[in-house]
Amino acid sequence: MDRYDRITMLLRQGRTADAARLRAANPPDRLPRWTAGNPLSPDLRQIHELRDSLHGTHLDAGHAWAFSSDIIFRIARSDGHVHRTPLQTIPGDGYRRDAVFTAGTVTAIDDTRVYVWDMTTGRLLLATDPDDIPGPAGDLVSLAVGAGTAVTGTRAGYLLHWDLTDGRLLARTAAHTGFVHLVAIGTTGTPAVVSSGGDYVDDQTVHFHHLDGLRPLGTAQPIAQSITAAGWTVLDGQPRAVTLDDDGLLTVWEIPAAAPLWRVTIGGGSVGKHLVFTPDGTRMVVGSHGLTLHVVDVRDGTRHGTARTDFTTRIEHVAVHGSTAFAVQGLHSGGRTNLLDLTDRPAPDPGHHPRLLTATTDGQDTLVALDTHGLVHRYATHDGQPLAAPAGTPTGRYQAVGGHPHLATVTVSGRTQLVVMTDLVPTVVDPVTGATRTATADRLPDRSILWGLAAHDGLIAAVTIGGTVAVWDATTLTLRASTSVAETGRATDVALADRHGRTVVLVGFTDGSIRWYDGTDLTALTPPGPLAARAHPTGVTTDPADILGAHAVRALHVTGTTLLTAVGTTVTIDDLATGDPAGPALPHPSTVTDLCPAAGHGVPAVATTCADGTLRIWELRTGQLIRTFPLHPDTRRVLSVTGDQVVTLAVEYLLAVGDNARNTETGETDDRL
Known part of the structure; x- marks a missing residue:
């Protein structure tokens, strides 16, 4: 990340002294003066922008891991250093849809194959034969790994069971009427599989199968809301399947009856398809309003911990090790990651976070x-x-x-x-x-x-x-x-x-x-x-x-x-x-996105923002360009422009920049600022 992002990160962590020292070393034209509002999380430890879509995560004592279509990222927890390991590929590889880290390897799928790589070297250990997928099954769309095997869900409702040692297809079954949204394997006691699928919300079902042979254990009744995540845990010595739906309704299932044991509304959504549990199995880590992580008790929905990410879109994946979480921002959003502490303290109602x-x-x-x-x-x-x-x-x-x-x-x-x-x-x-x-x-x-x-x-x-x-x-x-x-x-x-x-x-x-x-x-x-x-x-x-x-x-x-009127690339003054x-037209290199009065310049002035990510301050009477400078990438609106600072709204927090202002086009300092 560049110096601007580092200073912003330090400010969000409350490390103002460190931010001031970094800022004092050859300060550029515009740097953050302060931030206000969420997210200002004291739990935030590292921020990375990996510049890639990420499909899976893992966290251990020394490193955070992330998987993209062709790279495994290994991030040192001690100093944040990022090591990139290219994956060995084969001709005909497709776009990876899902990935799971287990026991030194990472397993992933594309439309037609299951792959296994060594997570340290990137060496390809296994690729299944596309011809092993039954013709009616369709593409592979979901994945679970457990007991040295993998289960994949397909677009046409099949479950396929794979041996991850030699790539053999061990079993298959037509479990659902349509798209298998997610699948999870429980390996404690008698290994079993839970899956959710269906073409539409009103015909989705939850199915349970023995892992051995994919023999049916039971089918739940059609569900009212779409299941967004599933997983297995052990409660009171018994293996339990756990699902979470769109409305934040958590259901714990009794096996083999395939009946709900209890349900509780936790008020938050899932993080990815795979539910993540704490080591004791009684709590799990879920998202709330897309940008916050909560530790929730599986038995009663009580919240025991919370951590605020600095993301601008929803959390896509999370991995947990001890009291630390590694979170990944949603797909196609720059591969932004956060390393956070999950402190055991009361979590405030997410509805009271300023948005x-x-x-x-x-x-x-x-x-x-x-x-x-x-x-x-x-x-x-x-x-x-x-x-x-x-x-x-x-x-x-x-x-x-x-x-x-x-x-x-x-x-x-x-x-x-x-x-x-x-x-x-x-x-x-x-x-x-x-x-x-x-x-x-x-x-x-x-x-x-x-x-x-x-x-x-x-x-x-x-x-x-x-x-x-x-x-x-x-x-x-x-x-x-x-x-x-x-x-x-x-x-x-x-x-x-x-x-x-x-x-x-x-x-x-x-x-x-x-x-x-x-x-x-x-x-x-x-x-x-x-x-x-x-x-x-x-x-x-x-x-x-x-x-x-x-x-x-x-x-x-x-x-x-x-x-003042913004049409296309021009602002007119009438x-x-x-x-x-009442003044000359103000031309811009791309579409104008916002207008804001600019005070404290000695003359009537206006600030404009443009699709090129630049804020420009203009004198209204003459059309003279007083100042330009780049906006922070998170900027959504410009709220205040005065003689010594600009305040912008960056998703869920306010960011003020200023000091040592200089015209970035002429290189001259303007006395009016």
Whole structure:
């Protein structure tokens, strides 16, 4: 990893002194000043970016291991050094689907073969014959290893039992009506197999077989939810099969009756197809909300430990050794791995972890964020420290999807309030007390996804992907007006502005048009001057399958009497009163993704983000480029740009960068910063 990632990692671990020392050594232009919010895990020990899709993991006293299609990664737990061992391959190898580490080897499958490699040298020890797979069985799709053998599930519902010494097919059976999603082998007592399969959720079943000959032990009743993981453990001296479904329902099965012994909801999802148990077998390691690991008691669902990853997508695999876990981020996401401590301490309710939607500034002194459960969080902008305990009452009903933005501010009775949408009606939240008010009547007839939200001068406006625009009074939360302005997928963003003493609603569309509506009743208005031509552009065609095409309005922002519009690779600056250009167009090398006012520059300025991963600060009047610098790869939104720092939202935490700012294109220091 580069120095930027190392400093971020140290900050997330709480090692601020180490981060400061690394930063002091030849500091680059922009480095993290502080981070706030989750994940700031004291349990995080190592982060690696292996730049490959990973299909299996293993952890022992000295190393963490990961398997990709053609490499075995061995990571030293002592210093984090990564050793890459290429795998010996044979002609006709396919894409690996699953992998299991056992006893010095790693076993994996592609569509037609089972492979075994020496995990230290990468030497190929075994490859089965594709002709041994019965024709009706279809491709291999799932794998389990135990007792020196392997069991694979196939696309057409078969279970195949393989000898891993010589590659012989020992047994086969048509167990399911369709795709075998997962399989697990229990080797304590009489070796047995549990599998889950079926074409659809409502016809999936759990089957049990003797390992010897794959003779049926029993079939459970059809299950209501898709089984996501399975495994075997020993409880009170008896081997037990354990499954976990989509809803976090854990089931312990009695063998050979194939009947549920007990069930408990643990409130978290699985990590990969293979359940991972602690050495005593009574606890297992599961994921929660995709990004957190929990140690859960198999008998009653009690949580005994937790560790927060720094991932941006769900955990795909995990391995455990003692009180340490090795986690791998989901497939096709850069092969990011974490080594974490699983401390035996009470785990907080995952619903109370801040999952930041967006944030806003309050006098440039405070960052305010609302999480998906309705709690308000406030942070000091200079150091990212929380200013108070999270306020409010969790509801879990706030929408976290759509366009720009998810959160807005409005002034009600002289106080700044947050506005967020709850079931497509507005909720107003006091950022200091957490008190909330939600509109309860006059809900929108269009129940599609929220796509844009804006608030200004006592009004709240929203646009849905279904093309409905609505306006509410922020004080009374009564619906003033709603109307359909476009077909589904054609409206992209909304803004509010003042014109001649009344509030107007501006809506952007996929054809690049910006149409104006009266804020009182949403009657259509004619935009002033040259902006009238922008309301109905000619010669523009859009692809119905591409919601945000090349001509789409990506962002609308009103600052004072100026309208900023991002369309494709260009930001235009227009005067709202006259419709004339208020500054030159701002060109970008690729698609503009966001706009944010930039304060503290001595002149009106705006910050833009671009698909090339660069933030640019522009002077509005002249179009002069004041500053550019690269964004951290995790950046989702730019929240605040001031004279000495930029604050961004990086999935579930805030990241501030600044100090020693220099124009990366001219190499000169700008006194305005």
